[in-house]
Amino acid sequence: MNDPDQEEISKRRGIYLPSFLIYGGVSGLYDYGPYGSRIKDNVIRIWKDMMLSEGNVAEYDGTSLTQISVLKASGHYDRFFDYSTECENCHTKFRVDDLLEKRNIEVRLDQDYLTRALKEDNIKCDKCGGELGEVKIHKLMFQVEQGQNSDPLFLRPETAQGIFVNFKEYYRFFREKLPFAIIQVGRGYRNEISPRKALYRLREFNMMECESFFDPENERWVNEPPDSFKVKMAANTGEEFFISPREAYERQIVKSQPLAYFIGKSFQFYVRIGLDPDRIRYRQHKKDELSHYSSDTWDAEALTSTGWIEITGIAHRGTYDLSRHIETSGKDLYAQRVIPSRKVMEEVVEIDYGLIKKKFVNDAPAVISALKNNQDFVTIKGEKIKLAEFLIKSHVEKIIDRENFIPTVIEPSFGLDRIIYSLFDQNFTTRAESGFNVLRIPSEISPYEAVVLPLMPNDSLDKVAREVFSQLLAKGGRVLYDESGSIGKRYARYDEVGIVYGITIDYDTLKDNTVTLRHRDTREQIRIPIKEIMNYVRSSPWNGKKN
């Protein structure tokens, strides 16, 4: 039997669908519908809870529109343009900067220059020797006009930069103690050349990013990498391991302790939201795969029906971003560390204004400005005057017990849409006996905790069911009500969108105030009193169970 078609179900059942569909849609843009939005929010909520529970993590929420200077500093602006050319004979595409670099020809990001360079150096197709076509530009960031004469703004290609530029706010918030981390959930925008596979490659996408900051002399997270479980790891040496994150660090397969920690943390997160632990692996980037800012990156990948796909990148960004922002903005984004205190004598030079006024009443300003210009002499009324005598030099004892440093950054960056895509891919199953679809996601990810169903829409069953529905809503339950269609049809309807519990109001309910509780995965039923529904649904041994 074929796997259920995720996109078909998602569209039909309001999980996600292409944006602006009535006008034909836009490539790379997708919306979440009534069920999908709730699933997405649940994933975000759990992620935030897990990150914030570390104790030294705080949240940031920045704008999507980003100032050009930020992106110039971060290095994204230089990669704003992708210059490509195509062989007119065999239609192979090349990046023009690659072609020039290979031949040791200077690369300038300028269309005219690159076109000329290709012609003048008579560069041909690397594959077949054919003529190369014109140089085409592809903009990789979305540009937005602002006002009339102002600089344009850009839609952020990652949420991280907003965090880096606000580093000092958080440094103070955490009482100037490292390590700490800042998390942000938000949208990023990349003008992908060809978006594909529904949620897999989008032009506007949801990211959950965490920037953790360290003293490079003590690059350790507050907690140790877990060793209670093992994960699959593929190092860029070609070696593969199945070991705990702690062991991976101890054996230096993962060189950085926090990086190993976040590998463990992300794994716990995936398992909690319902990804299959056997279908998750961590793969280290090869040297030529690394981003411009990273020295070491491990991707978390999920195995889906289309192969392993990247769902999270855990990158060691070093001091790259903060140093770039220090350099470009001229602002202090340093952290400080306490060092053994030592005394230094510092020479302090002050101008003796009293003496100057006394000696030169009207010419005092000329003398003062000469001093401020660091001149040694000044000529007043034809007389050359030595200025040294108007300076008071003293020695002050100073205690130095701090020094500046640029923190290093380790960034786990979770691709929310890809995680949801993998979650559906791994958890949509078809019942062998009936052919109906079941979305087996954990209850806390489910769009609703339960659905209230009168066995029949009459005999006052519907009336009682509505009462039960209201009671559950009043208790804060995430519940739905449905009386339309046969009971079996309704069970199937909610199986398909992942709701774990069916609460059926039947004829026994009228007698003894109990209901039938039916489980999505096992289809088993039990009776429990109305009063206990909420409690049971939230704490039941069935919760999250799979079979």
Next chain:
RNA sequence: GCAGGUGUUGUGUAGCCUGGUAGCACAAAGGCCUUCCAAGCCUUUAGCCCGGGUUCAAAUCCCGGCACCUGCACCA
């Protein structure tokens, strides 16, 4: 972005070649019936991706655009 293919009610599709009232199944809504896993019967809603052209007449033929699929390239 290139090459090839595809686009028909909410979903899956027939019809296109050979132009002439757009059909089926499921889903959904209303009704009858019905005491736990998509039952049955009646009724209803709802569609030719968008724009232009050819033609008396276009879902059908032609052109352009958009979207999707596969491959290539791209993925900072």
